[in-house]
Amino acid sequence: MSSGSRLAEPDTPLDPAVPAAGTEASCGHPDGVHATARIRATYNGRVTTLPQLRSDGPFHLRRMRTGGRAATVGIIGAMSAPLGGDRLALDITAEDRAELEVTTAAATLALRGPTTAPATYDVRLTAGEHACLRWLPQPLISAAGSNLRQTCTVNLAATSRLLLREEQILGRADEEPGHLVSRIRVHHAGRLLLDQHTVYGDPAPGWDGPSVLDGHRAVGQLLVVEPDLDVSRAPVLLREGIKDGCAVLAPLAGGPALLATAVAPASSALRELLDEALGHALATAGR
DSSP: OOSSSSSSOOSSSTTSSOOSSSSSOOOTTTHHHHHHHHEEEEEEEEEEEEEEEETTTTTEEEOOOOTTTTEEEEEESSSSSBBBOOOEEEEEEEOOOEEEEEEESOOOOOOOOOOSSEEEEEEEEEOOTOEEEEEEOOEEEEEETTTEEEEEEEOOOTTOEEEEEEEEEETTTTTOOOOEEEEEEEEEEEEEEEEEEEETTTTTTTTTTTTTTTOOOOOEEEEEEEOOOOOOOOOEESSSOOOOOOEEEEEEETTSEEEEEEEESSHHHHHHHHHHHHHHHHHHHTT
């Protein structure tokens, strides 16, 4: 989200198709902002439409111009968030046969807040039968002194497709990171496909040791779920032993899914690794 004023920016142009923010946010709450934004995409037989696009708190939602049958939504930060004590959530649903891509306009910056309580940032993704959902936010930056618990919960139908990319930058230039707890939990056709839990920054023990990040400060995950994926291949190790980072792309048991996990010294190198992993993943689906 934006790293500027805690108040919404008055000169930000509003999309008339987007309902006004603030219906759920509690910006003056002593324990932080409480806000939930919602996106729902449906397929009308020709293209994907957006019958629900509800902004709230720091989340200003905008339709983006696209071609073809897909819909794209951009999330613009309307205030600094998340700060300590904030309770933020995004509910994103692509109903049967809908094709939806959601991204953010800028990196999300987790900062120290007026309270020592952790902030929470929950992303809930749902895709129906034959739907395609792409969650491609800009990186999350864990600034010094911040305390954030981030979750991404995904529910997929048996024939849905998912592309999920998440990136975490641990600290800004020449500073230590805050405390970041991240969890990705994915269900596919009612069965658990992935449950990944990571913790970075003090007081977590060993988070920057040689068996975890080995001094790197950028970490990311790329998850591809497609019915046509060839998951019989062995894991692929990308750029082993190179100082600019490395990644591993591996199939997940129990589903047509590939997961890439990458570490790198900086955001640009991390994005290159995840893009390379995506190329390998799509090749297994014949694309």
